[in-house]
Amino acid sequence: MKETMTTEQIQIGLKHYRRIARQDMLRAAETPHPDAFLKHAESRREIYARLGTHAETHAPDEVIGHALDLYRALPFVTGTPEHEHPDIKGQENALENFFLLIGLDPKTRREARSKRPKLGAVAPAPQNTQESQPAR
Structure with a gap:
């Protein structure tokens, strides 16, 4: 990873x-699949809001660690039709965008990706209702 960004830069x-x-x-x-496209965008927005909320009270390295934990918890849906699992694909896309934003070392992302469960082998992650609310 490059030089760590400040909390303000992350936000x-x-x-x-x-x-x-x-x-x-x-x-x-x-779009061809409006419901799926909407869910994908909502899921991305929710992840960005959750990370932003986490950044308000945690150091940048802790925010990065939190993002990696969220990423490791996501099941693989790669190879499924484009409009299936838009919520998971949106979260994955948001976290990968975040990793690009902070300049995360590709090796670190690959290691986290390799720990992800197969679809159906994971229980849904508990949601903190305060943190899971989209930013407005």
Whole structure:
């Protein structure tokens, strides 16, 4: 990983990503699978909001660790039809965007990816209702 970003830099980047996800939510009706596209965008926006909330009270390295934990918990859905599992695919996409934002070493991401369970082999992650609320 490159030089660690500050909490403020992380929050600015996440805010930018939330705006993009919001724009995608607004244009979902124009896509071939509007419901799936909307769910994908909502899932991305939720991850960005959760990471932003975590960044408010934690150091950048702890936010990165939290993101890696979330990523490791996601089941693999690679190879499924584009419109299936939009919630998982949206979360995966958001976390991978976050890793690009912070300049996470590709090896670290690959190691985390290799620990992910197969679809159906994972229990749903508990949701903290305060943290899981999308930013507005």
